[in-house]
Amino acid sequence: MKWNDDRGFGFIEPATGTEEVFVHVSAFPRDGIRPRIGEFVSFEIDLREDGKKRAVRIMRPGKNNNTVRRATRDVPSATSRSGALTTILGLLTLIAVGWYGYASFASKKMAPAEPMLPATRALPASTPSFNCDGRTRCSQMTSCAEATYFLKQCPGTQMDGDGDGEPCESQWCGASWSD
Known part of the structure; x- marks a missing residue:
């Protein structure tokens, strides 16, 4: 050679x-x-x-x-050692985040719950949901409340014959018909 x-x-x-x-x-x-x-x-x-x-x-x-x-394959190189270190640190970080999340969840689950109030629905005020639709006579009404609304809110009604402010006295708002 x-x-x-x-x-x-x-x-x-x-x-x-x-x-x-x-x-x-x-x-x-x-x-x-x-x-x-x-x-x-x-x-x-x-x-x-x-x-x-x-x-x-x-x-x-x-x-x-x-x-x-x-032999050179069996001896870890600096690159493979740093890769292993990075992997270990990544796993430790993942475990720490998981543990924190679990502990946070468990503490909320174990803490005494605030007493829950029964669900209530706000009831509308006593303002009925009527609207002026052209009806003007007591025979067209279905209740004293409806007749009263129409008398106070809608023009041209013919429901208070004696002018005392109480409509449909003989049909809906009389003493025997009160709501």
């Missing part, structure tokens, strides 16, 4: 004695060991777009080339 450490590439001579194959430092295992001249390695050949051969997936004989890769 020929290697230019300053430029990060070199050439590998295959065991079959064919022409040398280009190799870049990125093809070596990331185990921290720099390529060395004369070092024996095994590799695969990749044909580039320009038709030239390139050595890829280089392995050093007698070494488990996956050991370093597995």
Whole structure:
């Protein structure tokens, strides 16, 4: 193997004695060991777009080339540690908000309730819901209250024959007919 450490590439001579194959430092295992001249390695050949051969997936004989890769996966990186910390803080925040919400709900539910007053409906004042619709005679009325309303509010009524302010005395508002 020929290697230019300053430029990060070199050439590998295959065991079959064919022409040398280009190799870049990125093809070596990331185990921290720099390529060395004369070092024996095994590799695969990749044909580039320009038709030239390139050595890829280089392995050093007698070494488990996956050991370093597995070891680096098992050691948490700063990024994964901060991601785990963020996840834990997020979960703690969610738990705190949930607990506060539950405690707030439970305290309202457990607190003695204010006595509820029975629902009452406002009754209209004694003002009847009559309106002047052109009726003018006692025979057209249905109650003393209606006759009284018509006499006081509507013009042209003929319901107070004796002029005492009490309408329809013989039909609705007399002593025996009072509401």
